[in-house]
Amino acid sequence: xxxxxxxxWLLGGILLSVMGSLFPFFWxxxxxxxxxxxxxxxxxxxxxxxxxxxxxxxxxxxxxLRYIGNSLMVAGSTTVVALILGxxxxxxxxxxxxxxxxxxxxxxxxxxxxxxxxxxxPVWQMLSxxxxxxxxxGLVLPYVxxxxxxxxxxxxxxxKELPTELEEAAxxxxxxxxxxxxxxxxxxAAPGIFxxxxxxxxxxxxxxxxxxLLLTDPVKQTLPVGIALFQGEFTMPWGEIAAASxxxxxxxxxxxxxxxxxxxxxxxxxxxxx
Amino acid sequence: MSWLELxxxxxxxxxxxxxKDISLQASEGEFVVLLGPSGCGKxxxxxxxxxxxxxxxxxxxxxxxxxxxxxxxxxDIAMVFQQYALYPHLTVRENxxxxxxxxxxxxxxxxxxxxxxxxxLEIHDLLDRRPKELSGGQRQRVAMxxxxxxxxxxxxxxxxxxxxxxxxxxxxxxxxxxxxxRLKTTMIYVTHDQVEAMTLGEKIMILHEGKVQQIGxxxxxxxxxxxxxxxxxxxxxPMNLFQGSLGVSNGLTQFYSGDMVIPLPCVxxxxxxxxxxxxxxxxxxxxxxxxxxxxxxxxxxVVENLGADVLLYVTVVDQRVIxxxxxxxxxxxxxxVAMHIPESCLHVFVNEHRLKWKxxxxxx
Numbered sequence: 001x002x003x004x005x006x007x008x009w010l011l012g013g014i015l016l017s018v019m020g021s022l023f024p025f026f027w028x029x030x031x032x033x034x035x036x037x038x039x040x041x042x043x044x045x046x047x048x049x050x051x052x053x054x055x056x057x058x059x060x061x062x063x064x065l066r067y068i069g070n071s072l073m074v075a076g077s078t079t080v081v082a083l084i085l086g087x088x089x090x091x092x093x094x095x096x097x098x099x100x101x102x103x104x105x106x107x108x109x110x111x112x113x114x115x116x117x118x119x120x121x122p123v124w125q126m127l128s129x130x131x132x133x134x135x136x137x138g139l140v141l142p143y144v145x146x147x148x149x150x151x152x153x154x155x156x157x158x159x160k161e162l163p164t165e166l167e168e169a170a171x172x173x174x175x176x177x178x179x180x181x182x183x184x185x186x187x188x189a190a191p192g193i194f195x196x197x198x199x200x201x202x203x204x205x206x207x208x209x210x211x212x213l214l215l216t217d218p219v220k221q222t223l224p225v226g227i228a229l230f231q232g233e234f235t236m237p238w239g240e241i242a243a244a245s246x247x248x249x250x251x252x253x254x255x256x257x258x259x260x261x262x263x264x265x266x267x268x269x270x271x272x273x274x
Numbered sequence: 275m276s277w278l279e280l281x282x283x284x285x286x287x288x289x290x291x292x293x294k295d296i297s298l299q300a301s302e303g304e305f306v307v308l309l310g311p312s313g314c315g316k317x318x319x320x321x322x323x324x325x326x327x328x329x330x331x332x333x334x335x336x337x338x339x340x341x342x343x344x345x346x347x348x349x350d351i352a353m354v355f356q357q358y359a360l361y362p363h364l365t366v367r368e369n370x371x372x373x374x375x376x377x378x379x380x381x382x383x384x385x386x387x388x389x390x391x392x393x394x395l396e397i398h399d400l401l402d403r404r405p406k407e408l409s410g411g412q413r414q415r416v417a418m419x420x421x422x423x424x425x426x427x428x429x430x431x432x433x434x435x436x437x438x439x440x441x442x443x444x445x446x447x448x449x450x451x452x453x454x455x456r457l458k459t460t461m462i463y464v465t466h467d468q469v470e471a472m473t474l475g476e477k478i479m480i481l482h483e484g485k486v487q488q489i490g491x492x493x494x495x496x497x498x499x500x501x502x503x504x505x506x507x508x509x510x511x512p513m514n515l516f517q518g519s520l521g522v523s524n525g526l527t528q529f530y531s532g533d534m535v536i537p538l539p540c541v542x543x544x545x546x547x548x549x550x551x552x553x554x555x556x557x558x559x560x561x562x563x564x565x566x567x568x569x570x571x572x573x574x575x576v577v578e579n580l581g582a583d584v585l586l587y588v589t590v591v592d593q594r595v596i597x598x599x600x601x602x603x604x605x606x607x608x609x610x611v612a613m614h615i616p617e618s619c620l621h622v623f624v625n626e627h628r629l630k631w632k633x634x635x636x637x638x
Contacts, residue, residue, distance in 0.1 A: 165359035168326050173373035173420070174347040183372075187363045 025249070032242035039239045054243035064244060066219070067226035072251075074136050074211075074222055075204035078143040082151050082200045083193065085144070090155030091181050095167070105156070112149035116209055124213060134217045142214075143204045151196040158192025159185060202252055223248045277302040278323075278428065278460060283332035285318055285484075292318055294484045296332070300462075300477060305454050307475030308464045311507070314481040316464045320430050323462060325349050337427050347376075352421035353430040356437060358413040360405040366416050367401040373424045384423075391419040394453070411442045418450075422457070429461040435470065447473060468508050472496070480504050502550040502623045511585060511596050513621070515552040520624065521545040529622075534591040536568060540617045541629070550623040555585065555598035557619035560611060567614045570595065574609045588613065 003011065031039055035051040058064045093101060123142050124133070132138025162185060170180040186193065208224040215221045221229070227244045230237050276299035285293035292315045300306045308316040321327040323334055325346040334341055341349050352373070360369050370391060374384045392398045395415045405413055414434055421429055434450075435443045451474055454461055465471055471478050472492040480487040480495065480503075487507075488500040499505035505513050518531030520541070527541040529551045536551060559567075572590035579601065586597040586605055590613075597613060605611070622629040 163357060163359065165355045165357050166361065168321075168324075168346075169353065169355060169359040169361075169420075170372075171326065171346045172324060172351060172353045173424070174376035176347070179376065183376075184361055190363075 028242035028245050031238060032246050034239065036239060054239040055247070058240050058244045058247065062230055062240060062244070063218075063226070064247065067221060067223040067244075068247075068251075070136065070220060070226075071205055071223040071248075074139050074143070075201050077136070077140045078147060078204035079197050079201045081140060081144045082147050083197060086148055086151035086155055086196060087186060087189075087193065088178075088181065089148075090152045091159050091185060093152065094156050094159040095164075105153070108149040108152055112146065116146075120210060120213060123210070127214060132214075134215055134220055136220065139211060139214050139222070140204075142210055143207065147200040147203050151200055154196045154199070155189065155192050158189040162188050198256055201255060205248075205252060276300060277304075277337060278306075278462075279333075279335045280319075280323070281333045281335075283319065283322060283334070284330045285315070285322060285327070286330050292484050293322075293329075296481075296484075296486055298479055298486075298489065300460060302337075303458045303460055305461045305463065305474055305476045307471040307478045308462065308481060309468060309471040309475070309478055309507075310466065310481035310487075312466055315484040316466075316481050317432055319481070320353075320432055320462060320464045323428075324351055324353050324430050350427045351430055352424045352426040352428075353432065354414075354417050354421050354434045356433040358405070358417045358437075360413055360416055360420070362405050365402050365404055366397065366408070366419075369405070369416060370401075370419050370423050373420065377424075387423040387425070388419075391422045394422065394456070395419050395449075410438050411446065414438065414446060418453070422453075425459075427460070429459055431461065431463040433465055434463075436465070436467070443470075450474060468510065472508075480507065482507075498628065499552075499621060500628050501626050502552070503626075505550070505552045505621055505623070509554060511555050511598065513552045513554050514558075514595050515550055516593060517550055519545065519547045520549045520622075532592045534593050536570065538568070538620070538622070540566070540620070541622060546624045548625050550621075552621035552623070553595075553615050553619055555596045557615060558595070558597045559614040559616070560597070560599065560603070561614065563614045563616050565616045565618065567616045568620070570613045570615070572611060572613065574605055574607050574611055577605055577607055586611070 030046070030048045032054055033048040033050055033052060034045075035049050035053070038045050038047075038049055038051075093105060119142075127133050127138045127141070130138070132141065166184055166188070167180050170184045171177075175183060206224060207222075208228065211222045211225045212228070215225065218226075218229075223244075227241055227248065230241050230244065278298070278300040280296055280298040283293055283296040284291065296319060298306070308319060310316045318327060322329045323336075325341065325344060325348075329342075336349060336351070346353075360366075361372060364372065367388060370388045371384050374387060379387075388401070392401060395418060397412070397415050397419060400408060400412055400416065405416070408416065414437075417434070431450075435446055438446065447470055454474075463470070463474060475492055477489065478492055478495055479489045482503050488495055488504045490498075495504060496508050499508060499513075502515060502517075506515050516529070516531040516534070518529055518534075520538075521528050521530060522545055527538045529536040529538055529549065531551065538551075562569075570590050572588040572595060574586050575589050575594070576587040578585040578587070582601065584599045584601050584603055584605070586599060588595045588597055588611060595613065597611075599605075
């Protein structure tokens, strides 16, 4: 196949950006399978020696399983709560006739743009009063607050696309508003729900700053905080950090692949004459 | 009290009144058609009956029960939508079962009802498919099936055939009529297609600009239109309708329209500035009639052969008259013709109302 110069430039650009974004990942993948000697070699070496001992020490010396468990707990709860709140909210915002709808949606967007550093103080204060510091629900609460606007926006976009006739058919067929939402609208907005779920989960899985501040008890800490605190007083265990990072990324890759199956495009085709 | 009764229904969106004082009675098992041009409010009226839209004023009662406060699910109705509105994530069988499942019918009942509906509509082969794998006609059959399985008290149809091509529309129209004859359930059918209205409707209500124009059988509406709108709306080709005025000259009532003057010896009526004179294309004869008739002379402009009929477009002074003739007639453009219109076939409207001019004649 021959490329025109325009296509060649485009292809080059794509390759460059993919390499740029994958390089750090590539680097810690190869670092994680080097031996301690190669990790610390100067100049750095490109070639790993296929030594998997870091993976072992991550589990044995650094409570990796505990961090994973905590992160799953927090990210999973955040996703579930955000969807339970977000689906009805988005549906209502799209379908219920009410005044000031635009302001609500605009307000949500504004809230999601607040920098974390601005809200972290008040959040800490509030959780401290409520006894939510060093608890998982105390972390889930702000996570839900921060991810909900985006989730609602994504879901609202999907609900808006669905024909109103379907809802009317459901209502005539005997559904209440909640049943209409759960039995007809939600299945059809499944691609949107999966998208919102994935983004929420990734956010909660990767979030570092709030987790670092709100969870000081090592038993409660999540994966990003845990990995960051691998470093000792005098040492920087690069190999372990790399191995843990690879392992932390795997669930995300798996989840995206699994959920992608659920994103069946054109699910709503055939509902109405297109 | 009739089985279905609408009393003084009004509907406004913000300040715009879309339905004005609509009243309608229908008896049980009747096929009622709401007919009107697009934007006349007929779909809104249907949605009010369904409970999908609240009326601003007035009462809806179904089966002798006022249903104004009831949600659609509690009105015991089924609705067939213009866009089919099948649930795309469910198979045809699940679509049919949906309403029954929501009403917690026993699985054996659901199975039986689906079987019956599938028999009636011949959709057995489609039961395990999803809506997107169906053609437009099949989708509309399934949509009808979904309504039938529920065995509702009232069927509502919102222009169900308007998305289909002409041939399919004709065949489904016939099936719909058969369906009504078998089920004997009350049906309300919204359409803008006068052929559907004429063929299906036992009672037709014509709506225009949110107001009832006329309620009656197809025959009544076609033969005795209540006002110029109904006269011009029903019929294809449409009725020849001249706008003008009535005046008296030499003791005879005359109709003036543009430069055309038509004497109306049958009308004993003083002058009026706002009048219409109408005659259906098929009521015009090209040979003298034994009955009292008026005669117009004109020149044939265009001859249209439609196969079963021939349409002559005739110019009379400054007006055009359409004449419908059997195909055996041989006329050519440019030819002069004398048109004879029996007086009994004339429709005269004064002040937007039909004028009844002789007892025993032209009255409903």
